[in-house]
Amino acid sequence: MKKNNQQNLVVIGHAIISCDCCIADSNGIMPESLISKKDWELFQKDLDESDLVILGRNSYEYFHQKKRKRLIPTSKIRDYYFENSDLCFFNPMDISIEKIINLYSPYPKKIAVAGGQRVYKLVFDEFFYTQFYLSIKMNQFMKNGQPFIDGLSTIQNIKQYMEERGMKIQEERKLDSETIQCSYTQF
Numbered sequence: 001m002k003k004n005n006q007q008n009l010v011v012i013g014h015a016i017i018s019c020d021c022c023i024a025d026s027n028g029i030m031p032e033s034l035i036s037k038k039d040w041e042l043f044q045k046d047l048d049e050s051d052l053v054i055l056g057r058n059s060y061e062y063f064h065q066k067k068r069k070r071l072i073p074t075s076k077i078r079d080y081y082f083e084n085s086d087l088c089f090f091n092p093m094d095i096s097i098e099k100i101i102n103l104y105s106p107y108p109k110k111i112a113v114a115g116g117q118r119v120y121k122l123v124f125d126e127f128f129y130t131q132f133y134l135s136i137k138m139n140q141f142m143k144n145g146q147p148f149i150d151g152l153s154t155i156q157n158i159k160q161y162m163e164e165r166g167m168k169i170q171e172e173r174k175l176d177s178e179t180i181q182c183s184y185t186q187f
């Protein structure tokens with residue numbers, strides 16, 4: 001049940017996966033071959049248009065030079081810590097994602113969720129998505145790779161997982177010769 005301030009909140013997930021539903025290879029690295037130029041451009045544009053970006057601590061360290069308002073889950077601190085008004089770390093074991101977002105003033109209108117795996121799951125389990133852009137690199141397979149969501153290894157598994165969480169495909173479009181993007185929305 002969404003609270004009053006959440007009624008108009010847009011929360012958009014972004015992921016690009018291999019045909020066998022992985023976001024990274026068996027070493028936890030996202031190979032260049034998983035990137036689609038078009039997907040990357042759309043992803044970056046959407047992050048630029050968001051009031052807040054939620055991303056894992058590793059991804060933050062990799063892309064920390066970006067000047068966006070960021071919220072980073074980590075187990076390395078207690079509660080939460082605003083390094084400055086644009087950068088906050090929080091421990092989901094100590095403070096819920098709903099409570100940490102409530103600390104923002106003004107309350108965000110649009111939040112982007114950039115992963116990785118545990119971050120996607122945290123938002124599925126403890127908050128909500130209004131939309132999810134899932135791009136699939138049709139020619140890419142990553143044996144023993146890191147799944148988008150643990151236990152989901154087929155596109156059909158993901159469809160079912162999304163449906164169980166009230167989301168279905170609204171649009172499917174080809175981004176380039178190898179990449180299809182499924183746009184899931186709440187129904």
Ligand SMILES: NC(=O)c1ccc[n+]([C@@H]2O[C@H](COP(=O)([O-])OP(=O)(O)OC[C@H]3O[C@@H](n4cnc5c(N)ncnc54)[C@H](OP(=O)(O)O)[C@@H]3O)[C@@H](O)[C@H]2O)c1
Binds near residue numbers: 119122
């Ligand atoms: N294909 C895609 O769309 C996509 C998207 C995102 C990432 N990736 C790739 O996936 C690979 C693996 O990513 P990753 O998992 O290493 O990076 P990540 O998700 O950016 O960071 C993981 C870290 O974030 C913190 N964290 C995440 N969820 C948490 C939770 N619920 N509670 C507490 N802490 C939490 C933990 O930090 P602490 O260790 O500080 O506790 C955890 O070690 C990378 O190569 C990345 O580039 C791909």
